[in-house]
Amino acid sequence: MRKVLPLKLALLTLFVGACVTINVYFPAAAAEKAADRIINEVKSGAVEAPPAEAKPPATTPPTSSLQREQPSLLVAAIGRSLEMLIPAAHAQGQNANLDVSSPQIRALTASMKARFADLKKYFDSGAVGLTNDGMVEVRDPNAAPLAERATVKRLVAEDNRDRTSLYAEIARANGHAEWEADIRKTFARRWIETGANPGWYYQEAGGKWMQK
Secondary structure, three states: OOOHHHHHHHHHHHHHHHHHHHHOOOOHHHHHHHHHHHHHHHHHOOOOOOOOOOOOOOOOOOOHHHHOOOHHHHHHHHHHHHHHHHHHHHHHHHHOOOOOOOHHHHHHHHHHHHHHHHHHHHHHHOOEEEOOOOOEEEOOHHHOOHHHHHHHHHHHHHHHHHHHHHHHHHHHHOOOHHHHHHHHHHHHHHHHHHHOOOOOEEEOOOOOEEEO
């Protein structure tokens, strides 16, 4: 009996660890939906009420009866549970929603939205463009009147501060600060793919400017 108990504890530790690993899977599809919603809000000025977020059911802990089974039965039961959990967790990652309704996220979105009308004309003229890391950059200062170039730099700096804070806050609000880089990449891609108007400039992966 003394030999069986450490084996059971080791197997249970492996099982719990596997569940934790599965639950932190980055929800790429949900991140795209969140990015599109915020980008559309920034560009259109429309204020959307955030949808109710459905919480996934809590994982049921191993029952006490399982602890009384033989090690071979315990291994088999854990194997079957993992076979069910892994596909379910991946499906949940694809169908999950990211919370973008925190006061901080709403404030950052509102700040970007209020600035967008002033910034848009410089996107249209080609003075500024979208970078491949989810930011905005002064691409051609000469495309803006001399008297407005200081304004362009100020608008770009302010927007980049909001963007940096937004990506970090979305990760923090969802309990996974380690997602910040993935969220930034998602926003960078969606700004170029769906947020950029025809004629706007954007950076390719290598940094070359292209016109949409």
